Amino acid sequence: MSKLFMFEKPIGMRDTFPHLYSLKKEIRMNIENEMMNWGYEFMETPALEYDETVGEASAILDQQLFKLLDQQGRTLVLRPDMTTPIARVAASKLLKDRNPLRLAYAANLFRAQQREGGRPAEFEQIGVELIGDSTVSADAETIALMASVLKASGLKDFTIAVGHVGFLQELFLQIVGTEERAEKLRKHLYEKNYVGYRKHVDSLPLSSIDKKRLIDVLHIQGNGGSIEKAEALLEGEGGRGALRELEELLSVLKDYGVEDYVKMDVSLVSHMSYYTGVLFEVYADNVGFVLGNGGRYDNLLKKFGAEVGATGFGIRMDYLMEALGKSVVQAQPALILFSAERRKEAAAKAAEFRENQQPVIVQDVKGVTDLDSFTAGFKEVYSFIGKAGDQA
Amino acid sequence: MKELTIAMPKGRIFEEAVVMLKEAGYNLPPEFDDSRKLIIEVPEENLRFILAKPMDVPTYVEHGVADIGIAGKDVMLEEERHVYELLDLKISHCYLAVAGLPDTEMNEVAPRIATKYPNVASSYFREQGEQVEIIKLNGSIEIAPIIGLTDRIVDIVSTGRTLKENGLVEYEHIVDITSRLIANPVSYRLMHDRISEMTDRLEKVVNG
Numbered sequence: 001m002s003k004l005f006m007f008e009k010p011i012g013m014r015d016t017f018p019h020l021y022s023l024k025k026e027i028r029m030n031i032e033n034e035m036m037n038w039g040y041e042f043m044e045t046p047a048l049e050y051d052e053t054v055g056e057a058s059a060i061l062d063q064q065l066f067k068l069l070d071q072q073g074r075t076l077v078l079r080p081d082m083t084t085p086i087a088r089v090a091a092s093k094l095l096k097d098r099n100p101l102r103l104a105y106a107a108n109l110f111r112a113q114q115r116e117g118g119r120p121a122e123f124e125q126i127g128v129e130l131i132g133d134s135t136v137s138a139d140a141e142t143i144a145l146m147a148s149v150l151k152a153s154g155l156k157d158f159t160i161a162v163g164h165v166g167f168l169q170e171l172f173l174q175i176v177g178t179e180e181r182a183e184k185l186r187k188h189l190y191e192k193n194y195v196g197y198r199k200h201v202d203s204l205p206l207s208s209i210d211k212k213r214l215i216d217v218l219h220i221q222g223n224g225g226s227i228e229k230a231e232a233l234l235e236g237e238g239g240r241g242a243l244r245e246l247e248e249l250l251s252v253l254k255d256y257g258v259e260d261y262v263k264m265d266v267s268l269v270s271h272m273s274y275y276t277g278v279l280f281e282v283y284a285d286n287v288g289f290v291l292g293n294g295g296r297y298d299n300l301l302k303k304f305g306a307e308v309g310a311t312g313f314g315i316r317m318d319y320l321m322e323a324l325g326k327s328v329v330q331a332q333p334a335l336i337l338f339s340a341e342r343r344k345e346a347a348a349k350a351a352e353f354r355e356n357q358q359p360v361i362v363q364d365v366k367g368v369t370d371l372d373s374f375t376a377g378f379k380e381v382y383s384f385i386g387k388a389g390d391q392a
Numbered sequence: 393m394k395e396l397t398i399a400m401p402k403g404r405i406f407e408e409a410v411v412m413l414k415e416a417g418y419n420l421p422p423e424f425d426d427s428r429k430l431i432i433e434v435p436e437e438n439l440r441f442i443l444a445k446p447m448d449v450p451t452y453v454e455h456g457v458a459d460i461g462i463a464g465k466d467v468m469l470e471e472e473r474h475v476y477e478l479l480d481l482k483i484s485h486c487y488l489a490v491a492g493l494p495d496t497e498m499n500e501v502a503p504r505i506a507t508k509y510p511n512v513a514s515s516y517f518r519e520q521g522e523q524v525e526i527i528k529l530n531g532s533i534e535i536a537p538i539i540g541l542t543d544r545i546v547d548i549v550s551t552g553r554t555l556k557e558n559g560l561v562e563y564e565h566i567v568d569i570t571s572r573l574i575a576n577p578v579s580y581r582l583m584h585d586r587i588s589e590m591t592d593r594l595e596k597v598v599n600g
Contacts, residue, residue: 118455161581192476195572199480221584265581283578285394288456290578 012113012121024124024317027153027324028106031126031315034152038145040104040128045085047108051075057303058084059274066110066121078110083129083312084300090131091304099308100132106317120318127294127314134298134309136245139278140252142294146282146313147258154324155284158291160261162280163268164246165295167230170239171217175210185214189269194218221265223250230266242277249278270295278311284323291319333359334380339366342384349382395438396586399453399461401446405571408483409462416593450475450574459579460587465569466548470509476580478591479573482598486550488512490564491534498524498543506536506545513546516566534558 009015016024032042048068049055052075055065060080068076079085082105094101106126113121128145130138143160150158168189172182181204188197201214213233220226227243227250234240246264253259270279270293279295294313301308334353338346346362353360361378365385368374375381400406414420419436432441442458450473452458460478466488468477488509492498503524507513510526517524527542534554536542544563549555555562573594575587 159582192474192577195477195480219588221581263581281581283582285582288454288576288578 010113010121012119014120014122020321023321023326027321028124028126028317030152030154031149032104032106034149035104035128035145038102038141038148040102040145042104042106043086043089044105044107045079045082045089047078047110048076049079049085049088051077054079054084054088057087057300059297059300060111064112066112079107080111081109082107082125082127082314083297086129087131087300087310088304090129090310091301091306095132095306095308100130100138102128102130104128124317125314126317127292127312129310129312131301131310131312132308133311134296136248136278137252138311139245139296140249140256142311142313143249143253143262143278143280144256144258146280146292146294146315147256147261149315150282150320153320154326155320158261158282158284158323159263160280160282161263161265161268162246162249162278163265164242164278165269165275166242166245166277167239167266168217168269170242171213171233174235174238175206175214176204186269189267218267220267221263223259223262223264226264226266245278274300276309280313282315284319286325287319287323289316289319291323292316331359332379333361334382335375335378336360336362336382336384337365337368337371337375338362338384339386340364341387346382346384349384393438394583395433395440396460396583396590397440397442397458399442399444399449399458401449401462401464401571402443403446405446405462405464405484406443409481409571412481412483412594412597415597416590418593447471453574453576456576456578458576459583460573460575460590462571463574464571465567466509466512468572468574469512469567472511474577476575476577477572478575478580478587479595479598481571481573481594484571485569486548487568488546488566489549489562490516490544490546490566491549491555491560491562492537492544493559494561496537496543498522503544504542506533506542507547508533509546512566516546534560 051065051067055075055077058080065080066078070076086103086105090101090103104127106124108122108124110122128142130142143162147160168186169182172185173179176182176185184200185197188200198215201211204211217230217233220229227247231240231243250259250262250264253262268279268281274297275295276298277296281293282291284291292313292315294311296309296311298309301310336346336350350360350362365371400409410420410424418439420434424432430443434441442452444452446464447467449461449463450467450471453461453475454473462481464484503522504527505513505517505524506527506529508529508531510528514526527536529536533545533547536545537560538558546566548569549562552562573591580587
């Protein structure tokens with residue numbers, strides 16, 4: 001291994017420079033305000049958790065966790081998501097005071113380092129969890145809120161794809177008979193390997209009609225008629241419940257006025273066993289990665305001892321900033337230069353600025369080596385230099 | 393409407409893929425094949441082609457700078473990118489194999505394998521219950537056993553001629569390889585109609 005240069009930081013870690021910080025803060029503030037307007041309360045949890053509890057319960061794969069040991073030799077993880085720590089707090093404490101519970105967070109998450117660029121090992125996520133409510137209204141609320149916060153952040157073009165775990169699960173069960181065989185089909189879809197899926201379907205001892213049902217399901221997308229098309233693939237009762245839920249969801253989303261952002265997609269699959277009902281992903285035109293995602297996860301709270309359902313979403317700040325692509329014009333501070341004999345005047349002038357919430361820098365001229373290049377960075381410059389009354 | 397960006401591998405697969413796209417009814421200019429440009433616009437079809445090293449195609453597609461691409465299954469297995477594998481184009485048939493000098497055994501203490509595909513080789517041998525040491529080479533892999541660098545190689549075999557000419561024999565067949573149509577996950581959802589239309593048209597060509 002080569003010796004480190006002094007400027008280097010660990011792989012996957014990024015600095016946030018001042019202009020980027022302001023931009024991030026502005027976006028975060030707009031989103032936070034919107035979430036609070038919907039009655040969500042913000043909270044924080046520690047960056048470190050036990051591997052045995054939060055690490056185990058998290059949907060993030062073990063090899064993606066950042067691990068370290070504490071002094072007692074217990075394995076700790078840097079939190080890989082916020083949903084699991086919030087589930088821990090909700091189940092052990094907050095649900096006793098209020099149920100359903102509406103919580104929000106903006107926090108840095110950690111995932112194992114990867115050699116290649118474009119995959120930060122630490123990134124900010126902002127999101128909500130609606131815990132204790134298993135109705136379709138709760139699913140709709142999170143999706144409508146997601147659309148609403150994205151609009152509040154200034155994003156205009158985005159698409160939320162919405163699916164339901166239950167439909168594919170039941171369709172596969174009806175056709176291939178056992179959970180084990182259905183799992184194989186789901187695995188291909190989860191790995192995005194449609195070629196493997198088709199080959200697997202071809203190799204199954206099924207009628208050509210059933211094979212066609214398995215292939216056709218990949219092509220159902222869009223709001224007009226896709227639920228009917230999906231329903232036509234089903235035989236028997238299983239799976240219809242999921243479609244009814246999607247139907248109801250779509251109609252609630254219409255009431256919220258966000259149906260234009262939403263696209264039904266029954267072939268949407270996400271993490272293999274984490275989501276238990278409605279699930280969704282959001283995309284922006286100009287970013288190649290999924291901006292944010294969410295869904296219903298009714299099994300997680302059980303792991304922490306509370307028998308309640310929950311739903312929520314998280315948005316990646318880094319991808320959102322890429323999608324917004326804008327840079328804020330920072331409020332430029334004014335500059336007051338002073339020499340020692342007029343320090344008092346300078347301080348009084350600065351106090352005036354600050355009282356009006358205007359940023360101002362007060363700088364002793366003796367502290368600056370190159371005065372011309374320093375002052376060139378400011379539009380508004382006041383000098384309190386030399387004898388009193390000499391203001392330039 | 394936004395143009396669809398396609399990452400194409402330079403070389404032999406490119407020519408075969410262009411023939412397929414033409415057969416699928418895409419109106420590509422006649423001089424398309426022998427252009428030396430790295431980016432080719434085809435405004436008539438609202439398409440843009442990026443010419444890339446075969447190994448790099450999934451990278452462009454994963455990062456979304458190309459919406460779709462054509463990549464060998466060997467590259468897909470090696471790179472494990474988060475992209476959709478939509479269609480087996482059934483061109484550029486070949487396979488990955490383990491080869492070495494005839495009548496030799498692998499070293500028992502530290503069996504060594506030379507390959508351009510360290511991931512594929514490593515997971516193949518692990519699945520066989522063998523722990524091997526991988527040495528990555530970028531070309532002329534066949535030399536490795538001849539000059540005593542490694543016991544075996546893992547490489548692409550299409551006709552077997554190169555192995556034969558270098559006095560090597562095939563020991564194990566790992567997996568068959570063909571070229572695949574791949575798509576960026578976001579593009580696949582946002583430009584679904586255009587991408588699935590292309591998939592359908594190409595599928596008809598594949599099935600003759």
